[in-house]
Amino acid sequence: MSDAPRLPGLRPTPPRLLQSAGFRFALLFIAIYSVAASFLVAVLWWATAGALDRQTIASIRTDASTLVERFRESGTPGLVEAIEERLALDAQNETIYLLVAADGRRLAGNLRDWPTAIGEDGTWFRTRIQHDGGVAEARVHRRDLPGLRLLVGRDESERVQLRLLLTEGVAWSLGAVLIFAGLGAALIRRALQARMRPAVATALGIAGGDLSHRVPLSGQGDxxxxxxxxxxxxxxxxxxxxxxxxxxxxxxxxxxxxxxxxxxxxxxxxxxxxxxxxxxxxxxxxxxxxxxxxxxxxxxxxxxxxxxAGARRAAFAPLDLPEVLRDAAEFYEAMAEAHEQRLETDLPEHLAHVVGDRDLLLQAVANLLDNAIKFTPPGGVIRLEARDTGARIEVAVSDSGPGLPPQDRAQALDRFYRADSSRHLPGSGLGLSLVRAVAQLHGGEAVLLDAMPGADPPGLRVVISLAKL
Amino acid sequence: MHWLFSLPVSALAIIPIQAERPLRVTTDGAEYCQTLVLRLAASPNATAELPRFLGEEGRHLCANGRYRAGIAKLRRALRAATAEQRGG
Missing domain, CATH: 1.10.287 (Helix Hairpins)
Incomplete structure (x- = not known):
């Protein structure tokens, strides 16, 4: 028994078995399997026992209509003769007739007495008949004629036997279906539990504080x-x-x-x-x-x-990115000249579909230009570009400095990273981290490349790609 | 062993029928045998081979008290006679 306190307003915890998803899947399996089996049985029943019933009813209805027609053509004598003839030619011994006058006098047929407690004209009913020393079942239809009452029926002994056989088969089949459904459900439950066990064990390991646990994969790709x-x-x-x-x-x-x-x-x-x-x-x-x-x-x-954290996304607004870049270039041009460098720009007049945080983008570009100026030797060239690639907007800052070895580029975007060659220069090692964070905030990324592949020094090219919004 | 099968089945196969005493059928005794014999005799083709043969068998069975089989034979004799009449 659990001693956990029950919070007011919460539903009581269901029994442990019902909490199992495997058990509920198994129940669902049984339900679907049973519905399918019941549907099959219903179809089978309708096509066999039902067909026999419908055949009997049709035969009685036709026979009664023919006799009524005979009465209209030939009167009572003709009807009596027709009944006697039908009885005489009934080799299967299954027909039942009774014709009585209005006063109850028996005129023809093979029933000795008019049954009590039956309905009016057109009634269908089932009754038991006694012949050849045994009791059988029969389906009977009543038709009333002027001054006469007529019963037409069929002995259903053989049909009842067949129906019993069918019922027996269906009952045992349903039993087998339920057993197989139960077995199938148990297998499903076991299989589900077996497949979930590694994930549960991993989650328990993680919950225990060991983050090294991983879910083992079966390789089935399911x-x-x-x-x-x-x-x-x-x-x-x-x-x-x-x-x-x-x-x-x-x-x-x-x-x-x-x-x-x-x-x-x-x-x-x-x-x-x-x-x-x-x-x-x-x-x-x-x-x-x-x-x-x-x-x-x-x-x-x-x-x-x-x-x-995306906290600045609420401040996003449509902006003229080339103008922002021109402002940054104008500010850093003077600084580049002071370092005897040249700052070149290749900016389009307008770039469509840019929505973002102006201050952050300006800060990111400023960081890149600041870095470029810091690492480019006197006489070097710094280049600021922007272009629309169709799917994205790209902003790139290239320099002719020493560049960055490919193995250091991933780390260079981490906080406080300082390359060995730059430890003597002022800086906090946060500039490129901010560039990457700003790019990701704008649905893009920051990539470090060689500015002049194959050249020595190769320079550094930082490309910020921004998603079009 | 069969009761083991039929027990649950009989419970499932209950058919609603009238709860009165069984109705007595009159076409299963010596009296109806005689009715059929007379009817066969009155038939125009009663002397044809098949009706005559079946009729004899039916009469014999009825005389020995085997009314169900005798009545069946006599009915088949009457059907044969009717068929002869239609065919001929």
Missing amino acids: EFDRLGATMNDMLDRIASLMAGLRGVSDAIAHDLRTPIARARAKLEESLNTAAGEAELRAAMEEGIADLDNISRVFQALLRIAEAE
């Missing part, structure tokens, strides 16, 4: 394998996210500890050694600048988190 594969994909994704989360936590702890410690050390040193107010003030300003940098890193992290 629904259970698809469910297992989907669960495994989901678990892989969760494991990857958790690893990413751990990495981010470690990176935050590692990358922010140093500037905080440095700022603290500077302030402490100034407090102890500052000769005058001016020196103390300068140290404090330096400390504030360090803390601003730390604050910017947190702001960038928050923006990435917002973009990844």
Whole structure:
């Protein structure tokens, strides 16, 4: 017995067996199987016993109509003769007739007495008859004629025997059907339980805290394998996210500890050694600048988190992407010139179907241009392009810098990644993470390529593809 | 063993019939044998081979108290006589 408290308003828990999906499937199987078997029996019955019944009724109806016609043609004597003739020629010994006058006097037929308690003209009824020392069943039809009452019937002994045989066969067949249905249902239940067991065991393992469990696949490629594969994909994704989360936590702890410690050390040193107010003030300003940098890193992290969570999607609006890109290019052109670089643009007048977050897109492009300027040597060229590929909008920033080895490109999009060659340069390692998050927020992706494949240095080309909305 | 089969079946095969005493059929005794013999004798083709043969057999069976078989033979004799009449 479970001691779990029952919440008010909730339905009582059904019995354990009924909670089993396997059992319910089995019940469904029995129901379908039984309906099919019943339908088959009904058809069989209708085609055999039913056909015999219909044949008997048709025969009696025709016979009665013929006798009524004979009465109209030849009167009572003709009708009497017709009945006697029919009885005399009945080699199968199955016909039943009785013709009585209005006063109850018997005129013809092979029944000794008029049955009691039968209906009016046109009535059909079944009765028992006694002949040859035995009792049989008969179906009888009553027709009334002017001054006369007529019964026409057929002995149904043989039909009753046949019906009994059929009923017997059907009863045993139904019994067999139920047994097979029960066996089939038990097999279905066992099979379902057997196929669900690996998934349940995996889920229990995960619930126990071990994320390494995966659903073993049977290789049959059926629904259970698809469910297992989907669960495994989901678990892989969760494991990857958790690893990413751990990495981010470690990176935050590692990358922010140093500037905080440095700022603290500077302030402490100034407090102890500052000769005058001016020196103390300068140290404090330096400390504030360090803390601003730390604050910017947190702001960038928050923006990435917002973009990844899709929280900014509500702010989406139609925008003129070339104009946004021109603004960014104008701002960074001066910076490129200061580094003796050239910033070229290849932007169309208009790009249709762009709906997005203007600020985030501007920030992403600014990050790319900032990176490009940072890594491109003096005299190098930086290029900003945008184009409509039909299905998507692509924005690309290329530079003639050292580029990025292919094996580092996947990591370069992670938070706080710094290539070895760039550790001496200022930066937080969050720029490309934001670019990727913004691209994904806009239904696209960010891809890193060689700007000039085969050249040395190859440069870097970052392509952001955006979905057309 | 048969009762084992027929027991559940008889329960399933109940047919609603009138609950009065069985109606007595009159065409299964010596009296009806005699009626058929007379009817066969009056038939124009009673002397043809098949009707005559069947009629003799029927009379013999009826005389020995086997009314059901005798009546069946006499009816077949009458059918044969009728067929002869129609054919001839």
